[in-house]
Amino acid sequence: MTHRPTARPPAARTGPTRRGLLGWFAGVAGVGVAGSALAGCSSGPAARGDATTAVSATSSKVDFHGAHQAGIATPAQDRLHFAAFDLLTTDKAAVVAMLRAWSDAAARMSDGRPVDASYDAPVLDPAAAPGDTGEADGLNAARLTITIGFGRSMFTKLGLTDRLPPGLVELPAFPGERLDARRSDGDIAIQACADDPQVAVHAIRNLVRLSRGTASLRWSQLGFGRTSSNSSSQATPRNLFGFKDGTANLRAEDPAAFDRSVWVAPDEAGSPAWMAGGSYLVARRIRMLLEVWDRTSLGEQEQVIGRHRLSGAPLGAAAENDPIRLAALPADSHVRLAHPDTNGGAAMVRRGYSFVDENDSLGRLDAGLFFLAYVRDPRTQFVPIMQKLAQNDAMNEYLSHVGSGLWAVPPGVQPGGYWGSGLFA
Numbered sequence: 001m002t003h004r005p006t007a008r009p010p011a012a013r014t015g016p017t018r019r020g021l022l023g024w025f026a027g028v029a030g031v032g033v034a035g036s037a038l039a040g041c042s043s044g045p046a047a048r049g050d051a052t053t054a055v056s057a058t059s060s061k062v063d064f065h066g067a068h069q070a071g072i073a074t075p076a077q078d079r080l081h082f083a084a085f086d087l088l089t090t091d092k093a094a095v096v097a098m099l100r101a102w103s104d105a106a107a108r109m110s111d112g113r114p115v116d117a118s119y120d121a122p123v124l125d126p127a128a129a130p131g132d133t134g135e136a137d138g139l140n141a142a143r144l145t146i147t148i149g150f151g152r153s154m155f156t157k158l159g160l161t162d163r164l165p166p167g168l169v170e171l172p173a174f175p176g177e178r179l180d181a182r183r184s185d186g187d188i189a190i191q192a193c194a195d196d197p198q199v200a201v202h203a204i205r206n207l208v209r210l211s212r213g214t215a216s217l218r219w220s221q222l223g224f225g226r227t228s229s230n231s232s233s234q235a236t237p238r239n240l241f242g243f244k245d246g247t248a249n250l251r252a253e254d255p256a257a258f259d260r261s262v263w264v265a266p267d268e269a270g271s272p273a274w275m276a277g278g279s280y281l282v283a284r285r286i287r288m289l290l291e292v293w294d295r296t297s298l299g300e301q302e303q304v305i306g307r308h309r310l311s312g313a314p315l316g317a318a319a320e321n322d323p324i325r326l327a328a329l330p331a332d333s334h335v336r337l338a339h340p341d342t343n344g345g346a347a348m349v350r351r352g353y354s355f356v357d358e359n360d361s362l363g364r365l366d367a368g369l370f371f372l373a374y375v376r377d378p379r380t381q382f383v384p385i386m387q388k389l390a391q392n393d394a395m396n397e398y399l400s401h402v403g404s405g406l407w408a409v410p411p412g413v414q415p416g417g418y419w420g421s422g423l424f425a
């Protein structure tokens with residue numbers, strides 16, 4: 001095992017760093033962190049260096065930097081921790097300082113490193129709170145992505161309404177929704193996705209820690225079991241209704257579709273330059289009335305969705321990826337109403353997760369779909385489709401929308417830069 005040197009003061013940690021632990025696990029337990037560098041894992045700083053090299057050789061990391069933020073076209077990970085923050089200040093400089101600190105921390109965590117470089121030191125200062133909360137020590141990056149969005153309220157609070165992107169509208173009230181303010185909106189939203197729940201939670205927890213004094217957590221949501229695939233390398237998962245979800249989603253392998261439907265173009269009409277390469281994020285916390293659904297016949301369930309439950313095939317077809325014949329689907333079925341062909345070609349990339357939180361006094365689960373979608377312009381994509389679904393979808397009998405939010409997602413960060421640098425420049 002990798003030990004820190006015995007040190008004075010006596011409170012020096014005897015445990016290894018996050019990277020050191022990874023090397024230890026790989027060397028001792030033979031976990032799949034490739035590289036012969038780990039085979040002879042020895043003690044001391046040199047061993048930690050070896051482990052870092054080995055981790056780089058795995059596919060557990062998604063690059064934080066790039067033209068677009070990670071976590072949108074990235075093949076959906078298994079777990080989610082989503083957080084919405086409210087600013088406690090109207091001081092732009094303080095917000096920029098937080099965004100810088102967040103971006104540095106996000107880049108390090110996406111790389112499988114502790115939040116703060118001080119945590120790499122062989123001996124930690126016993127008189128100071130450690131620079132990382134520690135629960136991800138020994139875990140790899142688990143394809144962690146951290147994606148940020150700015151809410152309309154942030155622009156108002158910081159006096160930035162002249163830079164408001166046109167798609168960041170006030171969402172209209174949709175028929176039937178029962179929104180809870182404690183689960184809606186927020187000046188800033190952060191989506192942390194990873195294949196390991198502890199890595200996603202560690203990311204949000206540390207960003208909350210770094211926001212102290214500048215922002216406070218407004219609400220948060222844990223998610224499991226991704227409810228969409230957005231890459232042809234992924235099998236289609238099932239949502240809590242038992243249906244395959246994500247069959248007709250946009251695919252990362254089709255960048256032209258992302259250009260059409262997800263990324264804001266450099267010459268987007270009426271859009272400020274800082275949004276080029278960005279997107280818009282919509283979240284809806286949708287409670288699914290599972291107890292009612294579970295008493296519904298299979299035939300009725302399939303008529304509601306417009307697809308067969310076991311195979312995922314569109315009604316009237318045999319296999320999941322067979323073409324949809326919309327005329328063969330009930331007029332109020334979810335798929336027929338949401339399909340691009342009935343919405344003037346409008347599409348979105350869906351990236352939602354299931355949730356099961358508590359239960360109510362009647363013993364019914366507070367469970368459902370935490371719907372997440374990214375669009376190029378909510379006014380022509382999410383809003384009209386949601387409007388139509390809220391009015392006509394046969395699935396509404398089994399749903400209740402209880403939380404909602406819309407955020408402008410700035411483009412990706414370049415090395416040395418920070419989230420929203422174009423907006424605050």
Ligand code: HEM
Binds near residue numbers: 241243247334348
């Ligand atoms: C709890 C709520 C929801 C459930 C259980 C659900 C479930 C499903 C299922 C099973 C499919 C078919 C498989 C697929 O192609 O992915 C589907 C498709 C789709 N859903 Fe939902 N959905 C929900 C909410 C929403 C919302 C709120 C929207 C947008 C406002 C939406 C938009 C879509 C779209 C665009 C498709 C693809 C249609 C196509 O192109 O064939 N869904 N959904």
